[in-house]
Amino acid sequence: MRIASAVFASLVLAVSAAQAGETAKVAKPDLNKGKAIVEQQCAACHGADGNASANIYPKLAGQHPEYLVKQLSNFKVQPGQEKAQRENAVMAGFAAGLSDEDMRNVSAYLASQTQKPGTARNKDTLALGEKIYRGGIAEKKVPACAGCHSPNGAGIPAQYPRLGGQHAQYTEAQLVAFREGVRKNSEQMSKIAARMSDREMKAVADYIAGLR
Incomplete structure (x- = not known):
């Protein structure tokens, strides 16, 4: 019984360690990969550093990464849905080609950038x-x-x-x-x-x- 208990305990520890490793992987995005995607796919509208120059596009620099991941996901049609929660033909095309890891990397990179201040004009x-x-x-x-x-x-x-x-x-x-x-x-x-x-x-x- 003691041997069986020891084996079971070892298995539990091994599984826990593996899960912790997976969590660590998910929790640590790659900023360099995120930057590369932004420069290739996002910069034309949002700027290479997330500071869109045209006022019809949002500034993404300094935005919370969790929010950015959610928005990218919302441009995709999710299982069980007929339409995406945010319908935009251009963004739908870009988001469709991004994996969950890509979205985390892009979001983390943009969040790490400094937003250029704006001004009230009226x-x-x-x-x-x-x-x-x-x-x-x-x-x-x-x-x-x-x-x-x-x-x-x-x-x-x-x-x-x-x-x-x-x-x-x-x-x-x-x-x-x-x-x-x-x-x-x-x-x-x-x-x-x-x-x-x-x-x-x-x-x-x-x-x-x-x-x-």
Whole structure:
């Protein structure tokens, strides 16, 4: 019995060690491989360092890696789904060719880059944008953006994305997409956007661009 118990214990330890090894592999992405993929496939729109120059594309530099992995996954049609949660013909094509490991490597590399700061450009709506971001819209039951995305727009790792410094045009477009049901990968954001007017979206998007 003692021999059998010792053998069983050894097997348990071996399995645990193997599982720990697998976890370690998954937890340590390769930044160099991620950089290579970004330079080959992503740089044209998002910049080689994740700082998109065109305001219709998002800045990805400094974004939380877990969020980036989720978004790339959402561009793919998952088992049991008829459509992807984020429908975009261009991104669907790129995401389809990425393995889970590729997505982790790309996301880790982009997260390691420094985001270039943005600026709010519309003085006429700055006060409204700040009010919505910091206090929400009480009469419409729109919560303050800062509650999830933090006062300076840094977000909360693995939960809510970084927004500060993002191109205003891109942020506004995503709010509209949530409201219109084009983007379906956040029920929370779909409900919030459904209560906002075009003017409110434009104002808060512009304010967010200046956060740092």
